[in-house]
Amino acid sequence: MSTPQLTRPTQPLFSRLPVISHLKKSVGLQRGMLIVGVVLSGLFILTSIFAPLLAPYGYSQLSDASGSFPTQEAPNSKHLLGTTVGGYDVLSRVIWGSQTAVTVIVVSVAMSLFLGVALGLLSGYFGGWLDRILVVVADAIYAFPTLLLAIVISIVISRGQSSFWGGIFSCAFSITVVFVPQYFRVIRAETIRLKAEPFVESAKVLGASSVRIIGRHIFKNATRTLPLMFTLNASEAILTLAGLGFLGFGIEPTSAAEWGFDLNKALADTSSGIWWTGVFPGIAIVLTVLGLTLVGESINDLNDPRIRGRKRAGRTPTPTTAGTPSNPSEAGKP
Amino acid sequence: MTTLIEVPEAEPGIVAPKSKSKAGGGLGRYIVVRFFLIIPTVFILVTLVFFLMRVIGDPITASQGGRLPPDVLAQRIQEAGYDRPVLVQYFEYLGQLLTGNFGSTITDRRPVVEVLTTFGAATLELTINALIVALAVGIPFGLIAAQHRDKTPDAFLRFFAILCYATPVFFSGLLLKLTFSVWLGWFPVAGRASTRTELTMSGLAAPSGIYWLDALRSGNFAALGDIAAHAVLPAVALGLLTAGVFLRLVRTNVIGTLGKDYVEAGRSRGVSEFRLVTKHAYKPALIPIITVMGLQIALMLGGAILTETTFEWKGLGYQLVQYLNARDFVAVQGIVVLLAIIVAVTNFVVDIIAALIDPRVRY
Numbered sequence: 001m002s003t004p005q006l007t008r009p010t011q012p013l014f015s016r017l018p019v020i021s022h023l024k025k026s027v028g029l030q031r032g033m034l035i036v037g038v039v040l041s042g043l044f045i046l047t048s049i050f051a052p053l054l055a056p057y058g059y060s061q062l063s064d065a066s067g068s069f070p071t072q073e074a075p076n077s078k079h080l081l082g083t084t085v086g087g088y089d090v091l092s093r094v095i096w097g098s099q100t101a102v103t104v105i106v107v108s109v110a111m112s113l114f115l116g117v118a119l120g121l122l123s124g125y126f127g128g129w130l131d132r133i134l135v136v137v138a139d140a141i142y143a144f145p146t147l148l149l150a151i152v153i154s155i156v157i158s159r160g161q162s163s164f165w166g167g168i169f170s171c172a173f174s175i176t177v178v179f180v181p182q183y184f185r186v187i188r189a190e191t192i193r194l195k196a197e198p199f200v201e202s203a204k205v206l207g208a209s210s211v212r213i214i215g216r217h218i219f220k221n222a223t224r225t226l227p228l229m230f231t232l233n234a235s236e237a238i239l240t241l242a243g244l245g246f247l248g249f250g251i252e253p254t255s256a257a258e259w260g261f262d263l264n265k266a267l268a269d270t271s272s273g274i275w276w277t278g279v280f281p282g283i284a285i286v287l288t289v290l291g292l293t294l295v296g297e298s299i300n301d302l303n304d305p306r307i308r309g310r311k312r313a314g315r316t317p318t319p320t321t322a323g324t325p326s327n328p329s330e331a332g333k334p
Numbered sequence: 335m336t337t338l339i340e341v342p343e344a345e346p347g348i349v350a351p352k353s354k355s356k357a358g359g360g361l362g363r364y365i366v367v368r369f370f371l372i373i374p375t376v377f378i379l380v381t382l383v384f385f386l387m388r389v390i391g392d393p394i395t396a397s398q399g400g401r402l403p404p405d406v407l408a409q410r411i412q413e414a415g416y417d418r419p420v421l422v423q424y425f426e427y428l429g430q431l432l433t434g435n436f437g438s439t440i441t442d443r444r445p446v447v448e449v450l451t452t453f454g455a456a457t458l459e460l461t462i463n464a465l466i467v468a469l470a471v472g473i474p475f476g477l478i479a480a481q482h483r484d485k486t487p488d489a490f491l492r493f494f495a496i497l498c499y500a501t502p503v504f505f506s507g508l509l510l511k512l513t514f515s516v517w518l519g520w521f522p523v524a525g526r527a528s529t530r531t532e533l534t535m536s537g538l539a540a541p542s543g544i545y546w547l548d549a550l551r552s553g554n555f556a557a558l559g560d561i562a563a564h565a566v567l568p569a570v571a572l573g574l575l576t577a578g579v580f581l582r583l584v585r586t587n588v589i590g591t592l593g594k595d596y597v598e599a600g601r602s603r604g605v606s607e608f609r610l611v612t613k614h615a616y617k618p619a620l621i622p623i624i625t626v627m628g629l630q631i632a633l634m635l636g637g638a639i640l641t642e643t644t645f646e647w648k649g650l651g652y653q654l655v656q657y658l659n660a661r662d663f664v665a666v667q668g669i670v671v672l673l674a675i676i677v678a679v680t681n682f683v684v685d686i687i688a689a690l691i692d693p694r695v696r697y
């Protein structure tokens with residue numbers, strides 16, 4: 001991929017970063033969606049970093065200097081979002097929950113990236129029986145309900161309940177097992193496509209080793225789609241974590257705050273009209289997933305020339321659309 | 335589903351493969367090959383689940399350990415054959431599966447098959463209801479979004495689709511319960527039917543387990559109303575999750591087909607924009623939806639576990655969670671294996687339907 005550099009000066013690194021470059025390409029509605037996504041994701045990450053400063057109380061704190069917290073108390077000046085049936089402060093647990101979520105995302109996506117990319121590159125490049133076995137296994141796992149698989153894995157690792165890092169790792173590993181086939185499929189398909197490209201063949205002719213070809217030539221090209229997969233999988237990781245927590249296979253409330261667990265406890269409150277215990281952790285999940293998905297979706301749309309709205313010559317599908325001039329030469333790629 | 339799946343109108347892209355003789359025999363061969371691909375899929379999942387479940391020790395210690403005296407425990411382990419080498423147990427388990435024997439649960443000592451038939455119908459009912467909601471919401475909205483691409487309705491609908499995806503079933507379920515059951519009082523809070531209806535339903539001769547079907551067959555319309563009222567909220571909660579996926583799929587594919595030459599030709603002939611979307615672009619765009627629907631079934635089964643827990647809908651997912659909490663891993667294994675088979679078979683059926691519609695899919 002050195003030819004574009006010969007014809008076009010390389011842009012500074014900053015504007016080539018995934019989200020930044022997409023922001024520059026985007027226009028109108030798509031830009032709006034991307035910005036909303038970036039803002040929500042940014043808030044989520046900032047909240048998780050500054051959780052100790054932002055949260056009024058600890059995630060497992062049940063009392064302060066003035067005595068024990070009341071249980072199931074409606075939002076008031078002391079507990080802005082009320083307290084739960086167990087006497088926890090809802091606002092604090094919502095804020096601390098972001099930290100748990102970020103940790104699980106980072107650990108799980110890092111593990112599945114590493115495994116999935118490595119297996120995908122090997123399988124796609126070398127082919128043969130290893131490839132066939134891996135494809136069948138990946139397909140089998142891929143077709144299976146993710147939550148069910150995550151439940152089974154989390155039983156195996158932590159037998160249900162555990163400490164902070166034990167819980168984080170069992171959740172993260174469950175999610176990893178679910179994600180590896182997805183990364184594997186994408187990277188393998190890309191590798192197979194790239195293997196036939198002239199630049200790989202010329203590298204072979206020049207006597208480059210397999211390790212060098214995979215590591216330098218294929219790896220860089222095959223991993224272009226990873227930012228997209230990262231954002232989409234990050235949101236899925238949060239949903240799986242919350243699902244596990246909701247079913248009671250997450251992290252104990254004394255070890256960390258977890259939104260899914262809080263929603264599970266809040267379920268019983270709803271019939272008596274207590275809404276604040278469930279609504280706020282739920283909103284936290286929705287906003288976080290929404291932010292990450294909006295970023296992922298926008299990147300996906302901007303990468304796809306069929307879907308992407310264009311900056312100058314916008315191709316409009318309906319003749320009734322006024323405004324953007326229609327450019328026939330842009331009419332769909334052959 | 336069959337009403338939706340119609341053979342698409344001739345599209346320039348869809349032409350028979352080069353050699354016609356291959357295309358003729360292709361479908362039969364494809365079905366056979368695709369059918370045999372179910373076996374490794376199920377086999378791998380059964381193996382995976384079996385060994386994962388054994389890593390944590392024998393199922394009897396897991397569920398009864400600490401509750402039974404050690405000698406009784408050892409005796410029960412020996413009775414069930416869990417003291418033998420894992421590989422022997424594994425092959426015995428495979429043999430049992432082939433004869434349709436999924437073992438017996440440890441906690442309540444029921445055959446797993448009985449658990450599956452009792453609670454499977456409830457899950458099936460929930461999934462069907464949810465699929466109806468998903469299609470009824472996803473397809474029309476997807477068409478509207480595609481027709482008004484990049485304008486206000488599209489922006490609104492796309493945001494709605496992402497919101498559907500971003501909201502966990504148990505949270506949307508909780509909000510629905512809070513709003514429509516607790517505050518407005520329109521629908522019951524939880525369950526599949528009121529106690530009286532459940533008694534009537536279980537008293538029926540040869541019930542199918544799918545309540546609305548049983549109620550229809552026995553002509554019990556009071557019960558039908560009760561069942562419908564209970565079904566609405568869970569179906570909406572689970573259906574909306576998938577509706578977002580369908581909406582986006584329909585939108586993307588219709589936009590894709592709207593750019594095709596034959597649609598352009600229709601437009602130049604003066605065919606109305608509404609007709610272009612609903613007649614010309616819509617049907618070819620359905621093919622990917624049918625393919626994706628197979629994967630959606632897997633997603634829906636996962637969602638069903640959460641929905642059933644949220645609404646105390648006594649189906650397989652609800653039961654699975656009960657067994658998980660009781661550490662009854664034989665029951666868990668049985669339910670998981672059954673779900674694996676359901677998913678594999680569904681994917682098979684979906685692939686065959688896709689192949690019937692689109693010859694390019696066939697090998």
